[in-house]
Amino acid sequence: MAGLELLSDQGYRVDGRRAGELRKIQARMGVFSQADGSAYIEQGNTKALAVVYGPHEIRGSRARALPDRALVNCQYSSATFSTGERKRRPHGDRKSCEMGLQLRQTFEAAILTQLHPRSQIDIYVQVLQADGGTYAACVNAATLAVLDAGIPMRDFVCACSAGFVDGTALADLSHVEEAAGGPQLALALLPASGQIALLEMDARLHEDHLERVLEAAAQAARDVHTLLDRVVRQHVREASILLGD
Amino acid sequence: MASWNEAPRLSGLGQTPGGAQEKPIELPAVAAAAAAGAAAAQVDDALTRMASVALSEAEKVYIVHGVQEDLRVDGRGCEDYRCVEVETDVVSNTSGSARVKLGHTDILVGVKAEMGTPKLEKPNEGYLEFFVDCSANATPEFEGRGGDDLGTEIANTLYRIFNNKSSVDLKTLCISPREHCWVLYVDVLLLECGGNLFDAISIAVKAALFNTSIPRVRVLEDEEGSKDIELSDDPYDCIRLSVENVPCIVTLCKIGYRHVVDATLQEEACSLASLLVSVTSKGVVTCMRKVGKGSLDPESIFEMMETGKRVGKVLHASLQSVLHKEESLGPKRQKVGFLG
Numbered sequence: 001m002a003g004l005e006l007l008s009d010q011g012y013r014v015d016g017r018r019a020g021e022l023r024k025i026q027a028r029m030g031v032f033s034q035a036d037g038s039a040y041i042e043q044g045n046t047k048a049l050a051v052v053y054g055p056h057e058i059r060g061s062r063a064r065a066l067p068d069r070a071l072v073n074c075q076y077s078s079a080t081f082s083t084g085e086r087k088r089r090p091h092g093d094r095k096s097c098e099m100g101l102q103l104r105q106t107f108e109a110a111i112l113t114q115l116h117p118r119s120q121i122d123i124y125v126q127v128l129q130a131d132g133g134t135y136a137a138c139v140n141a142a143t144l145a146v147l148d149a150g151i152p153m154r155d156f157v158c159a160c161s162a163g164f165v166d167g168t169a170l171a172d173l174s175h176v177e178e179a180a181g182g183p184q185l186a187l188a189l190l191p192a193s194g195q196i197a198l199l200e201m202d203a204r205l206h207e208d209h210l211e212r213v214l215e216a217a218a219q220a221a222r223d224v225h226t227l228l229d230r231v232v233r234q235h236v237r238e239a240s241i242l243l244g245d
Numbered sequence: 246m247a248s249w250n251e252a253p254r255l256s257g258l259g260q261t262p263g264g265a266q267e268k269p270i271e272l273p274a275v276a277a278a279a280a281a282g283a284a285a286a287q288v289d290d291a292l293t294r295m296a297s298v299a300l301s302e303a304e305k306v307y308i309v310h311g312v313q314e315d316l317r318v319d320g321r322g323c324e325d326y327r328c329v330e331v332e333t334d335v336v337s338n339t340s341g342s343a344r345v346k347l348g349h350t351d352i353l354v355g356v357k358a359e360m361g362t363p364k365l366e367k368p369n370e371g372y373l374e375f376f377v378d379c380s381a382n383a384t385p386e387f388e389g390r391g392g393d394d395l396g397t398e399i400a401n402t403l404y405r406i407f408n409n410k411s412s413v414d415l416k417t418l419c420i421s422p423r424e425h426c427w428v429l430y431v432d433v434l435l436l437e438c439g440g441n442l443f444d445a446i447s448i449a450v451k452a453a454l455f456n457t458s459i460p461r462v463r464v465l466e467d468e469e470g471s472k473d474i475e476l477s478d479d480p481y482d483c484i485r486l487s488v489e490n491v492p493c494i495v496t497l498c499k500i501g502y503r504h505v506v507d508a509t510l511q512e513e514a515c516s517l518a519s520l521l522v523s524v525t526s527k528g529v530v531t532c533m534r535k536v537g538k539g540s541l542d543p544e545s546i547f548e549m550m551e552t553g554k555r556v557g558k559v560l561h562a563s564l565q566s567v568l569h570k571e572e573s574l575g576p577k578r579q580k581v582g583f584l585g
Contacts, residue, residue, distance in 0.1 A: 026584055028583065028584050031583050032351065032382065032436070032437045033349060034349055034383075034437055034438075034439065035382065035437075038382075040583040040584065042582075042584070045337065045338070047336070047582075047583075049382065049436070049583065051381075051382040053385050059385060073388075075381050075388055075389070077378075077380055077381065079336075079353070079355065079378065079432065079434050080355070080357075080376060080378065080430070080432040081336060081338075081339045081342070081355030081356075081357050081430075081432045082336075082338075083338075084338060086357045086359065086430055086432075090378045090380070090434075091389075092389070092390070122381075122385050122388070124380070124381040124382050124385075124388070126380050126382055126434070126436070128335075128336055128353065128434075129336050129337065129338060131338075
């Protein structure tokens with residue numbers, strides 16, 4: 001869209017947010033009862049579902065079993081109606097495979113895989129509606145799902161995207177901002193220690209600005225952590241009420 | 246979220262006094278099931294592979310005996326559905342969407358309307374394209390290409406039940422004959438599998454088509470003869486489809502000597518054969534298909550068809566009333582989706 005101002009003079013973005021403001025996040029754990037763990041998250045208009053099966057025995061060839069830790073297997077799938085233009089294949093294309101590998105890398109850093117040798121943990125993420133920040137939404141949903149499944153993790157994994165427009169770092173990009181073609185950074189953070197599980201950047205960005213964009217993404221991820229923590233505590237509270245504790 | 250259910254009928258309980266002294270009923274079907282099980286392993290049926298619940302012989306006998314007495318494991322009668330939850334307009338960037346939760350079965354359908362060229366043999370009509378995605382959420386066996394077989398089977402069934410003149414009025418989808426028409430891409434996403442997939446999917450497709458709103462377009466013709474398509478400015482000016490004659494599938498599973506409607510995964514594992522009947526709200530059957538590795542005798546088929554028509558009419562009536570009630574709540578209704 002020519003002439004679309006991503007950041008106005010007063011500092012407002014296209015959807016009325018400020019530069020460092022996140023979209024509204026709503027999440028729920030335990031959406032499906034047949035899976036070991038499941039969660040649903042809405043970040044603005046981006047909706048993602050994550051389901052975890054495991055730890056269970058390795059499916060397929062036993063040769064893939066690792067003798068000292070668990071195998072983490074991720075699949076990223078986005079529904080054909082999730083994007084503005086209909087997608088032909090929900091998964092199996094290059095982008096979905098790449099996202100699956102990135103998710104796997106992220107969660108191998110966080111899950112305590114040494115506790116479950118020779119087993120497999122499956123994380124399946126489904127994007128129902130994509131409005132920017134799909135990787136971040138998937139990671140956040142998958143964190144909640146892994147927690148719901150009771151698989152021990154080092155820390156929450158919180159992710160957020162960030163961009164850079166007119167000398168200002170923007171946090172949590174929507175689809176319009178992503179499509180505008182500026183630099184985009186995706187960051188997955190373990191909040192307690194501040195360790196970065198995954199960092200990915202597209203397009204050109206001068207290295208002088210990198211620190212600011214990284215700090216904006218890290219701050220946004222820490223804000224996401226506050227929200228996810230609240231969701232988990234609420235879920236545990238509800239579960240303990242049902243158990244009569 | 247609108248929900249409806251039929252109260253389970255516990256009719257079998259009061260009728261057999263002194264039940265403890267009765268001898269267990271000898272059902273030849275159970276013995277035949279064990280023998281057929283060995284041969285069935287070679288039969289490649291996507292539906293049976295999906296119903297991957299391991300049941301012991303004792304559990305199977307328990308279910309089969311109960312069904313003969315018109316009493317199922319969760320207390321329903323043979324013709325009762327589980328509690329169904331239907332919600333429309335769940336995904337906002339589609340033309341129409343619906344989510345159906347039938348027991349443990351969870352289906353999400355999104356309809357996208359795109360412009361295309363009409364098919365050669367039907368130049369005055371638009372058309373529907375179905376795509377079913379069995380997501381890995383339902384079971385890890387659907388990872389990668391594992392769910393493709395089942396997805397293709399369900400999509401083919403959907404094509405067949407809509408393959409008649411009366412289900413959807415395709416002429417309303419035509420913009421200009423031989424050149425432009427609306428193509429409705431109906432995408433079904435299977436999120437959780439708890440038995441009775443076809444029924445849930447057909448209910449969701451009907452609800453999503455009810456919710457679909459296609460923008461109104463006008464074709465403007467230039468002096469040179471080149472046509473320009475103009476979209477209406479008003480976002481609420483749209484065509485709604487009439488779903489009066491859209492059929493719903495009723496699956497009847499034969500268990501022992503009786504048949505049940507809306508089988509759970511465990512009941513499907515006990516049944517040898519099922520009949521899929523696609524019924525419209527007036528009781529007209531548009532498609533019928535037998536699935537499963539066992540065989541059915543003709544009298545059973547006619548009985549099951551009659552039951553299917555009866556149950557289908559009630560299902561349609563309830564679904565219509567729920568959809569109209571949800572729509573009457575207007576745009577201010579609180580959307581729950583997966584958060585509720």
